[in-house]
Amino acid sequence: MREEKVILVGLQTREEDSHFNYSMGELAQLVDTAGGEVVMTFTQKRNTIDSRTFVGKGKIQEISRAAEETQAQTIVFNQALSPRQVRNIQDVIEAKIIDRMQLILDIFAMRANSREGRLQVELAQQEYLLPRLVGQGVNLSRLGGGIGTRGPGETQLESDRRYIQGRITDIKKELKKVSAHRERIRQRRQDQQVFQIGLVGYTNAGKSTLLNALTQADTFEEDTLFATLDPLTRQYELGSGMEVTLTDTVGFIQDLPTELVAAFQSTLEETRNMDLLLHVIDASSDYIEIQEETVVELLEDMDSHHIPRLAVYNKADLADADFVPQLSPHITVSAKDEEDVLRLHEAVEEHIKEILVPYRRILPAQEASELAHMQKESLVTQWSFDDATNEYIVEGYAKPSSKWVT
Known part of the structure; x- marks a missing residue:
């Protein structure tokens, strides 16, 4: 299948070049994960966002010409666009217009495998689209789907407001039932005094690889953003013989859509009920501080910051020789190294002793x-x-x- 040609657009309104450059690089990764090919990138520095077209009128004209020359089907903006901005941009550019939030929702739609995951993604999509219905018909019909239009709700994207509001109500009822089932399982583990460990971290930090290494499980691993979406719990036997559970959770990312956080509330609550969190960090990342900060802030938002935490700096084999971990307590490992995995087993056991x-x-x-x-x-x-x-x-x-x- 031929990759969709994509143009990226970013607006820098502050001085932190490293944050902006990282965000744009991550946007390119997101497009790649969604199955697109970045053919050109446009950036602009402004004090404020243009209320009509997000970037300046001249820049929009420039992007329009580039879209024609490269035959790009999709323009992805790095920040959230208002419905009005989308309509005004569409008046100039003959291509599909989506923003970072819609792109992330699209990837989640690709990755959702469980019934709960698919329902959560559809809920997030519908709630995101509801205030943006006007103009979406023109936008999404131009190329008949592709990036930004996938997922359980794709056939209803141009439906009327009443239908979507009814669908949102129905999905929430279904998710309540699923959430109740999840809560019963969670309560049973607590009643049985099972010690629960959660793997959290920025997307693509290597959580699934660590889960496989610690539990000898065979879960999906891929060097891509959001390789794991549905939470997966495995039994994990410590060296002492104690049996605990280890849960792999969805990776965090900057500017996670609020609709997605709300829709995945029951899934994210898994983190809140853990006895110990292993905060997995990619030690080889050039933007490690941004990724650490994002995860810590999201844990605070989810009221999980009080849970004991061990920072696991993964991919040590790829890190710089002078790498120095910043979070504490911590351990630096490579999930591919057997000796490192043994050290991690021991570190986890020692931390459990401190909690019990x-x-x-x-x-x-x-x-x-x-x-x-x-x-x-x-x-x-x-x-x-x-x-x-x-x-x-x-x-x-x-x-x-x-x-x-x-």
């Missing part, structure tokens, strides 16, 4: 079967059998509400 409380229990010999349960449900550090008293002496760590502690 120590206990010491004495078991009569006839309750020997309980020892196996203790090793699975708590972190047993040592045990011995006293021949004189015919008893097991067990020491370890468990949740405060665990029966081994109380």
